[in-house]
Amino acid sequence: MRRKLAAGNWKMNGTRAALDELAAMGAAAEGAAEILVCPPATLIAAAAQTAKGIAIGGQDCHPAQSGAHTGDLSAPMLADAGASYVILGHSERRADHGEDDQLIREKTRAAWDANLTAVVCVGETLDQREANNTLDIIGGQLAASIPDGATAHRLVVAYEPVWAIGTGKVPTMEQIGEVHGFIRARLERRFGAGVGRSTRLLYGGSVKPGNAAEIFAVPNVDGALVGGASLKAADFLPIIEALN
Numbered sequence: 008m009r010r011k012l013a014a015g016n017w018k019m020n021g022t023r024a025a026l027d028e029l030a031a032m033g034a035a036a037e038g039a040a041e042i043l044v045c046p047p048a049t050l051i052a053a054a055a056q057t058a059k060g061i062a063i064g065g066q067d068c069h070p071a072q073s074g075a076h077t078g079d080l081s082a083p084m085l086a087d088a089g090a091s092y093v094i095l096g097h098s099e100r101r102a103d104h105g106e107d108d109q110l111i112r113e114k115t116r117a118a119w120d121a122n123l124t125a126v127v128c129v130g131e132t133l134d135q136r137e138a139n140n141t142l143d144i145i146g147g148q149l150a151a152s153i154p155d156g157a158t159a160h161r162l163v164v165a166y167e168p169v170w171a172i173g174t175g176k177v178p179t180m181e182q183i184g185e186v187h188g189f190i191r192a193r194l195e196r197r198f199g200a201g202v203g204r205s206t207r208l209l210y211g212g213s214v215k216p217g218n219a220a221e222i223f224a225v226p227n228v229d230g231a232l233v234g235g236a237s238l239k240a241a242d243f244l245p246i247i248e249a250l251n
């Protein structure tokens with residue numbers, strides 16, 4: 008049985024005033040779905056104090072535990088601040104910071120070593136979809152960015168088509184179902200049926216209160232990774248509700 012997961016990615020948004028929104032999201036904390044919010048790193052420690060019943064995550068971590076890496080944060084630091092999850096391989100990190108699958112694999116390993124659950128993001132660009140390469144791209148990203156030894160406890164996979172993030176565009180439900188079924192099959196083949204069947208798969212890309220229920224009805228969609236609509240409780244709560 009896979010517990011549904013509503014994950015919010017605040018990206019580079021939010022100062023301490025945003026903790027009021029987080030507190031308001033606590034209204035859904037008793038529901039069936041797990042709630043995760045990944046605020047900017049500056050807010051992780053305060054968010055972990057504020058957010059009763061809401062898991063807190065980072066948005067990235069360095070592969071090393073410590074050292075001369077100015078401006079970076081390690082997985083043990085995130086855990087020490089109160090995070091239990093970390094998003095890795097988001098397409099904005101891949102694009103803005105040139106992150107490749109090998110680096111994401113190393114970061115995922117570092118996250119596991121710090122007892123963080125890694126939310127590993129995969130997804131195709133519009134050009135790749137239009138060239139009918141979506142499944143090849145996703146298969147390659149899964150194989151290269153997830154280390155050996157995955158368990159359902161420490162891995163969540165988020166399918167985020169790059170062209171759907173922040174654009175208001177959403178794939179058809181058939182397209183989402185096809186990719187999620189493919190990811191499930193690949194996880195089962197590599198890690199065994201038990202791990203493959205119990206690992207949660209999130210859809211991400213322009214999830215809103217108005218489309219959440221339809222997306223959550225697609226087989227193998229166990230929740231969502233939500234960007235813009237996770238910033239305000241008024242938007243995020245109905246999405247969480249759609250999972251309950």
Ligand code: PEP
Binds near residue numbers: 232
């Ligand atoms: C994201 O950044 O992970 C995301 C899915 O963003 P949005 O919901 O705003 O499209």
